[in-house]
Amino acid sequence: MPVQISWPVVVATVHPNIGGWIGGYITQKNINPWYQSLKKPTWTPPKWAFGPVWTTLYCSMGYASHLVLRDSGSWKNAALPLSIYGANLALNWAWTPIFFGMHKLKWAMYEIVALWGTTAALAVTFYRVNSTAGLLIVPYLAWTTLATALTYVIYRDNEKSTSTPAIEEKEK
DSSP, X not given: XXXXXXXXXXHHHHHHHHHHHHHHHHHHHHIIIIIHHSOOOTTOOOHHHHHHHHHHHHXXXXXXXXXXXXXXXXXXXXXXXXXXXXHHHHHHHHHHIIIIITOOHHHHHHHHHHXXXXXXHHHHHHHHHOHHXXXXXXXXXXXXXXXXXXXXXXXXXXXXXXXXXXXXXXXO
């Protein structure tokens, strides 16, 4: 018996990973020496964990978006949760170029706070359409909470050493 492939599920599940793959490329280019030179807290997850964690989270987010669209009954009913999802993905994908690409720790901190807010809203709006979809966002919210705290501590402990005096003067 041939295997039936649900292309909407495949596309929805793979889609969020596209930004993750681009972000991974940007990250790899900036690990050494920049990221390695930063002061990081002892509770920073090991480098090897980020790839598997983000792949799992992106796939879960994508599948959850499929469940929401499927169970909304129409694009009109799905408009709010999927708009929040789109904004969330844009913020998610933007953090890496800001933090790793531009080395803007303060901007990355503000950006990830906005990301956390949209992630919380995403969990709630997805849950209202499909409880499984909402629950699939909970690990993403937990990871984003950790990432937000980590970004703040890295900013707090490194901002003075990573900024140039000319930039600091302009920001004042």
